[in-house]
Amino acid sequence: MHSERRAVIDVGTNSIKLLVADVEGHLVQPVTEQSCQTRLGEGFFKDRRLKAGPIARTAEGVSRFVRAAQALGAGPIRIIATSAAREALNREDLTGAITRASGLPVEVISGELEADWAFQGVTTDTTLAEDPLLLLDVGGGSTEFILGQGGHKHFRESFPLGTVRLLELMPPSDPPTEAEQATCRQWLQTYLRERVQPRLEPAMQRETRLDPRHGQVQLVGTGGTATILGTMEAGLKAFDRERIEATRLTREQVRQRRDQLWRLPLAQRRQLPGLPPNRADVILTGVAIYEAVMDCLGFQDLKVSTRGVRFAALLSATFHSTTIGS
Secondary structure (H helix, E strand, O other), X not given: OOXXXXXXXXXXXXXXXXXXXXXXXXXXXXXEEEEEEOOOOOOOOOOOOOOHHHHHHHHHHHHHHHHHHHHOOOOOEEEEEOHHXXXXXXXXXXXXXXXXXXXXXXXXXXXXXXXXXXXXXXXXXHXXXXXXXXXXXXXXXXXXXXXXXXXXXXXXXXXXXXXXXXXXXXXXXXXXXXXXXXXXXXXXXXXXXXXXHHHHHHHHHHHOOOOHHHOOOEEEEEOHHHHHHHHHHOOOOXXXXXHHHOOEEEHHHHHHHHHHHHXXXXXXXXXXXXXXXXXXXXHHHHHHHHHHHHHHHOOOEEEEOOOOHHHHHHHOOOHXXXXXXX
């Protein structure tokens, strides 16, 4: 079996991400991973219409990533779009702009497929391949909850809960006030208790009994917020997959990080090691989501994964047929 160099560009609500990797069977060996914040969801959640400026920024960023992938010798290049694109009343404005700029089609994937791919991508890590997991994929516009073990998923659902969405719903002052922090935390607790917990907990109770040798379900976070929290906790200045994925954060560590971040003004958050300056605003709602989930569902620690949707997109059986265009 020979390896093939492939690329996927993930168009999210907050940023676009590029993964170029050599794929052989079920093995994904990254060559380069890049991210560019285009804030596609800026001003979107009031009327569900993508705005011209964010569309233009996103199309230009995708085109630049396509050229970067081609320069690295990637053959098939796949472009996928998630939460903001699938909710948008004018999604064709986005997909048309990207196709005109890059020459490639765009796949707007469902929340269910996004959840499936997130789980498949994370479990390419052999240390997570067999144990029962609750995977939490926090994005800019949505959060996917996926419960499973090995190749079997017992619950998967995408909820309209994301870092950009929440930031636009409750924009904080600079620095945020204690009242704003309390309001955000209370909103999240209510949302999880009323919308997520009734659907997820019955499946979790069944999952813990699947195989008593494995014990309790492990909470795993993937996506930008989880990676940043892992990077900060490990004291890293640059991305290091092995060290980030070796990181576990206790509930108390997540709570302390939330308290630290919400007390600082934006300018000081931008100076923190491990926190990209352009993520210094959405990290507030991101860390609040993780803390609220851990509190609501009773998890004592969080394991970080740097894999997810993009890894699975590269492995998809439909990769060639959906990416090679005119």
